[in-house]
Amino acid sequence: MLKTTAKALVCAISLTVAGFVQADPVVIKFAHVVADNTPKGQGALMFKKLAEERLPGKVKVEVYPNSSLFGDGKEMEALLIGDVQLLAPSLAKFEHYSKSMQIYDLPFLFDDLAAADRFQSSPQGKALLTSMEDKNITGLAYWHNGTKQLSANKPLREPSDARGLKFRVQASAVLDEQFKAVRANPRKMSFAEVYQGLQTGVVNGTENTWSNYESQKVHEVQKYMTESDHGLIDYMVITNTKFWKGLPDDVRSELEAIMAEVTVEVNRQADELNQKAKQAIAAAGTTEIIELTPEQRAKWREAMQPVWKKFENEIGVDLIKAAEASNQR
Numbered sequence: 653m654l655k656t657t658a659k660a661l662v663c664a665i666s667l668t669v670a671g672f673v674q675a676d677p678v679v680i681k682f683a684h685v686v687a688d689n690t691p692k693g694q695g696a697l698m699f700k701k702l703a704e705e706r707l708p709g710k711v712k713v714e715v716y717p718n719s720s721l722f723g724d725g726k727e728m729e730a731l732l733i734g735d736v737q738l739l740a741p742s743l744a745k746f747e748h749y750s751k752s753m754q755i756y757d758l759p760f761l762f763d764d765l766a767a768a769d770r771f772q773s774s775p776q777g778k779a780l781l782t783s784m785e786d787k788n789i790t791g792l793a794y795w796h797n798g799t800k801q802l803s804a805n806k807p808l809r810e811p812s813d814a815r816g817l818k819f820r821v822q823a824s825a826v827l828d829e830q831f832k833a834v835r836a837n838p839r840k841m842s843f844a845e846v847y848q849g850l851q852t853g854v855v856n857g858t859e860n861t862w863s864n865y866e867s868q869k870v871h872e873v874q875k876y877m878t879e880s881d882h883g884l885i886d887y888m889v890i891t892n893t894k895f896w897k898g899l900p901d902d903v904r905s906e907l908e909a910i911m912a913e914v915t916v917e918v919n920r921q922a923d924e925l926n927q928k929a930k931q932a933i934a935a936a937g938t939t940e941i942i943e944l945t946p947e948q949r950a951k952w953r954e955a956m957q958p959v960w961k962k963f964e965n966e967i968g969v970d971l972i973k974a975a976e977a978s979n980q981r
Contacts, residue, residue: 804857
């Protein structure tokens, strides 16, 4: 009888230990609104691969591209209630959580991606990653997409060419004012609706990077694209603060190391992917790519410059100066 009881106890302990060792992995849902063949899409897949390789049995990453889980309008809410654990929204999405984040929407702020890199690596840029933790949002990294180009169904060479056109914009007060500054009409629209909006004439033009244009086939419904490099589309990889801080220390530290590694690779690939996309659009022959002269680009910059003044109190004059300083090599 004692032997039977002892055996039963050993079995019970063994099952308990086995159950502990074989605990279910932490499931991390990583949702985004663009295609796999974009900088963000590639980064999400790379993060999944490395996380599951280096934390086998501890972490499972599910990637949901192309708004297949949550679209532009729902993803932030989903993160905050725990229905998704990782997002990489455009920086334009954060104005409701931190007014300082509007700095990234200012037109003609950064000369190039290298300047954006320098600012994001600065103390001021890093501080913005944690500026929303009181809202339960933790920034883990900045991922480049690229600089924005204009598209329309008419040639855009001078600011006056944009007058009266309806441009799709992200939900950003700064971007609204950017197009109003050239007497165009901004229209807020989710990323997933852009192609149809342009196709049906709900909007006449938009702004985006070459890789986003090519992956969403925008060149099929826009006759002209102007290489303006007037703004930045970058992403902040974010997580639910409570979720992230609740992870085991060893899991969280390894995921942070993986995120840093992936970020370097995403940012390295961003320019390459955009240049390939630009070439693909040119080769398709459906869209004329307009290259601005230095004089024409200066006119666009001058026309949009008042936007800086309008938002400097909300963003912070010192923060804008720090970003401007990043243009100095």
